[in-house]
């Protein structure tokens with residue numbers, strides 16, 4: 001029997017600080033036990049829908065509601081956050097703002113402590129989930145000292161332990177490596193089956209989300225629902241790229257090779273594609289035609305890393321060790337590795353934030369002789385979490401800050417900031433406060449703040465999941 005657990009009826013929501021509604025005329029029913037993916041470009045209103053489901057709207061993020069939103073039979077306008085917290089457990093997009101415990105173990109236990117469960121039961125449950133998510137070795141570590149992916153996994157444990165009827169995941173894969181992403185999706189699937197929970201996932205990474213069955217995809221654009229379909233129907237429409245949502249890579253390849261997607265019955269995973277010689281031939285011809293552009297320019301070494309490494313403390317099991325490589329001027333380099341491998345640590349060492357066991361040469365000069373400020377003139381670093389970088393209230397001021405500190409004139413600053421905001425798809429928001437942006441848009445502000453300085457090297461720590469640039473929404 002299908003029984004609605006979430007109902008939006010002619011629902012619109014306008015944040016107090018906005019001139020226009022962010023969500024418009026939402027009509028959506030989600031039944032108990034369904035597994036739903038909410039997708040859409042950055043700033044389209046996905047998290048705003050999520051905030052209605054967990055009661056942050058209108059309890060914390062105040063604004064004007066028209067129409068109706070019922071969660072488990074309760075109207076969000078008349079229900080306080082405490083009551084709704086028993087219905088919906090949320091894993092936030094920004095995991096840092098979710099941690100409460102001084103250690104990972106305490107943090108995972110929080111929901112059970114709050115429910116006054118017996119201590120031995122709490123311990124047992126925490127260990128069960130820590131084992132399942134392979135984070136037992138982190139239980140005594142402070143959440144703030146974890147890598148981005150480890151934080152995401154700990155936040156996930158804190159939600160799964162709670163066993164609420166609605167589980168809301170806002171970009172649960174954002175900081176996870178592909179293998180952990182797949183594993184997380186499998187776990188969410190397992191939990192849903194065990195608890196018969198209703199699962200709502202907000203994500204950009206369709207390929208990994210669709211690795212497990214999803215009932216429906218709700219596609220959001222510009223604050224409206226523009227599609228409510230099964231994943232297979234939606235992928236057959238092949239319209240995702242039009243609104244700035246990345247299609248699974250294998251579908252992009254098929255379309256580029258000239259394969260008609262309508263001839264393939266199931267598009268939801270690479271494994272479901274037919275073993276068809278004609279398709280194989282088209283793909284082969286397409287790859288044979290591709291040519292790699294190689295420049296014969298003389299390479300000029302910019303950064304030389306020799307035996308680079310760092311150990312945070314003596315308890316660290318696998319510290320970063322002995323990284324030796326050369327990065328040339330104009331190179332485009334990916335630092336790839338599983339969660340906790342030391343990618344961010346390497347970036348922090350290069351920027352001079354933490355001590356280095358080895359040596360780094362920049363343009364043949366020993367980097368250790370420079371101050372952090374001098375290094376920042378040469379190397380711009382966009383951190384994984386935009387909230388850790390932002391210090392100004394207004395978008396313009398955040399992007400202009402570095403130029404002001406470097407003594408540029410008012411006119412120069414205006415020109416440079418506007419040009420960079422255009423490149424980053426943020427120009428329509430140039431007079432906005434940063435607090436009114438989605439997390440993806442905030443990430444773009446931090447990228448703009450570094451780009452505008454035109455450093456010799458730009459390091460982007462996990463920019464990809466959050467910065468798919470969609471068409472800007474209306475400006476207020």
Ligand SMILES: Nc1ncnc2c1ncn2[C@@H]1O[C@H](COP(=O)(O)OP(=O)(O)OP(=O)(O)O)[C@@H](O)[C@H]1O
Pocket residue numbers: 015016017018022040041042043044045046047048049061093435436437438439440441466473
């Ligand atoms: N706290 C807020 N106050 C005012 N306006 C906000 C607030 N949060 C979001 N908005 C507005 O709502 C729009 C949608 O934001 P939301 O966070 O729902 O987008 P999203 O689709 O989840 O984006 P992303 O993928 O970048 O996280 C933003 O562009 C912004 O205009």
Ligand SMILES: Nc1ncnc2c1ncn2[C@@H]1O[C@H](COP(=O)(O)OP(=O)(O)OP(=O)(O)O)[C@@H](O)[C@H]1O
Pocket residue numbers: 144145146147148149150175177312313316337338339340341342343344345346
């Ligand atoms: N301040 C700290 N104190 C103690 N340990 C730390 C600290 N920061 C990071 N670590 C540990 O160092 C290891 C490497 O972390 P790092 O952030 O460099 O990983 P990463 O490769 O960037 O991972 P991710 O892909 O998850 O972001 C992790 O095991 C992490 O727990």
